[in-house]
Amino acid sequence: MKIDLSGKVALVTASTGGIGLAIATGLAESGAEVILNGRSEASVTKAKEALAKQVPGAKVRTAIADLGSAQGVDALLKAASDADILVNNAGIYGAKDFYETDDATWENYWQTNVMSGVRLARALLPNLVKKGWGRVVFISSESARNIPADMIHYGVTKTAQLSLARGLAKYVAGSGVTVNSVLPGPTMSDGFAAMMQEEIDKTGKSLETVAKAFVMANRPSSVIQRAATVEEVANMVVYVCSKQASATSGAALRVDGGVVDDIV
Structure with missing residues (x-):
């Protein structure tokens, strides 16, 4: 199978390192023009240099924005309004006792992990539907289905992403645009x-x-x-973004190494 995304523009949020950078690299290797996003000029510059070294000749743009607020998303959209592929990778995590997790922490996680994807999808989907082709992917987690007792606030946001992706897939049904979730495990x-x-x-x-x-x-x-390695997770995401994945939409695709113990 040869995945060719030439002529497509891919926005990968929080893509200056880890899974995000691996996804951006994989998409660039498949011919897509990639928009790297991070919260500082230093981080996006370093990521751009790393990607260029890995994929000589890759088309890369950068966009500095913190997606924990509506203003940050608006700033990103100024540089990414032409995206054909949206990979919602931005997210925060950390262990905290439920009794000690205050409203501000819940709100911070909700804004970053959930609302950033809501806002980006709301802004970009109309154009994708109009063009008759597009890919939206939410990077969720096995914690969406296997809620960690020490990170309930995190698990809740990851479960919300599954609902959001499934609902959006149904909302744009028949349009040529697919919306899916990918659930990494320990990576x-x-x-x-x-x-x-x-x-x-x-x-x-x-x-x-x-x-x-x-x-x-x-x-x-x-x-x-x-x-798993970050590349193993990225491989699944790149496939879901491909033209070959046109019959996969509304799915929650696990790259969790089988951590979630069921057959569905």
């Missing part, structure tokens, strides 16, 4: 590596080894019994 992203750094320093073990131990201790239902 060796930049954030995960930072979380594991103390253990790596203490034991001298590799990230892969420490990540495997983490998965077996905290996600023992994993079928692959290791953490």
